Amino acid sequence: MKKIKKIKIKINGKIKSINQDSTLSLVLKNIKIPLNKVAIELNEEIIDKKKINKIKLNKNDKIEIVHFIGGG
Amino acid sequence: MVNLKKDSLIIANKKFNSRLIVGTGKYKSMSECAKAIKLSGAEIVTVAVRRVNISNKNKPLLMDYIDPKKITYLPNTAGCFNSKEALRTLRLAREIGGWKLVKLEVLGDKKNLFPDMIETLKSTEVLAKEGFKVMVYCNDDPLMAKRLENSGAHAIMPLAAPIGSGLGIQNKINIQIIRKQTKLPLIIDAGLGQASDATIAMELGCDGVLVNTAIAKAKKPFEMALAFKNAVIAGRQSYKSGRIDKILMGNPSSPSKGII
Numbered sequence: 001m002k003k004i005k006k007i008k009i010k011i012n013g014k015i016k017s018i019n020q021d022s023t024l025s026l027v028l029k030n031i032k033i034p035l036n037k038v039a040i041e042l043n044e045e046i047i048d049k050k051k052i053n054k055i056k057l058n059k060n061d062k063i064e065i066v067h068f069i070g071g072g
Numbered sequence: 073m074v075n076l077k078k079d080s081l082i083i084a085n086k087k088f089n090s091r092l093i094v095g096t097g098k099y100k101s102m103s104e105c106a107k108a109i110k111l112s113g114a115e116i117v118t119v120a121v122r123r124v125n126i127s128n129k130n131k132p133l134l135m136d137y138i139d140p141k142k143i144t145y146l147p148n149t150a151g152c153f154n155s156k157e158a159l160r161t162l163r164l165a166r167e168i169g170g171w172k173l174v175k176l177e178v179l180g181d182k183k184n185l186f187p188d189m190i191e192t193l194k195s196t197e198v199l200a201k202e203g204f205k206v207m208v209y210c211n212d213d214p215l216m217a218k219r220l221e222n223s224g225a226h227a228i229m230p231l232a233a234p235i236g237s238g239l240g241i242q243n244k245i246n247i248q249i250i251r252k253q254t255k256l257p258l259i260i261d262a263g264l265g266q267a268s269d270a271t272i273a274m275e276l277g278c279d280g281v282l283v284n285t286a287i288a289k290a291k292k293p294f295e296m297a298l299a300f301k302n303a304v305i306a307g308r309q310s311y312k313s314g315r316i317d318k319i320l321m322g323n324p325s326s327p328s329k330g331i332i
Contacts, residue, residue, distance in 0.1 A: 012123040031126050037135050038124055039167035044160075046167050064123065066164050068134050070105055071120025071150050072095030072235070072262075072284030
């Protein structure tokens, strides 16, 4: 059986190991992100949420997922 | 009589009945925050942009408690200390769901939390060009307020005193000068401590006030939320009613004619 290669990426500062060739969409789905309530950056560039299933992640990619919280 | 129904606050062509804007930070819980907002009658609330907690997905979300369809979310840049950080934050905020009305706040000093006006001005220019409707937290300097206005700000929001200090309005003269020179919405942001501070702001001719700590950290936040609501209405009515002139000596309230 062919072993799936893993790569390391960072999500909100935390290192995560994912399958190589995973799409951004799949990774966000796996960690149950409510897409309508967040914004996403990939390597400091804002990502159009409609296009996340077309984006393949690479080694050392940095993802930031933000939402609204209480603030003054 | 002042018809307060017709006396709406208009920001970036949007009409609001309440002139009180409240922050959503520093509450004990989301439900306490939501209830205080309801009691305050506020239609705009400030919110911060922060990382999603990916390890604890059961943490309650602000949007589950305060419906952005009913209450206008005003994303802010609290915690940003330069233009780059502020722009990044607001571009992300817009991406969450089309928010264009935003509060810009670029701080310059971690202790006094005064705004860095050079970075603030720079950011205002960029954001206005990108189509944002920017409400700008600023110091109480009429010259800077003018420059912000010329740079495309949609509301001028001078501080009353340092953020969270509860000191109340420290520089009434400057606020009055800013009032005279601008037709933009003028909103006192930061430093209020009690309801009467809001009344004073409104009596100086401000269009609204933004309050967070004074409500969230009051011993009874719900009662304080209601007090601020009433204080803003009282101040606005008082301002619109035209106060009497100040005189040095006494002027009796009863006629002197017919004294026995």
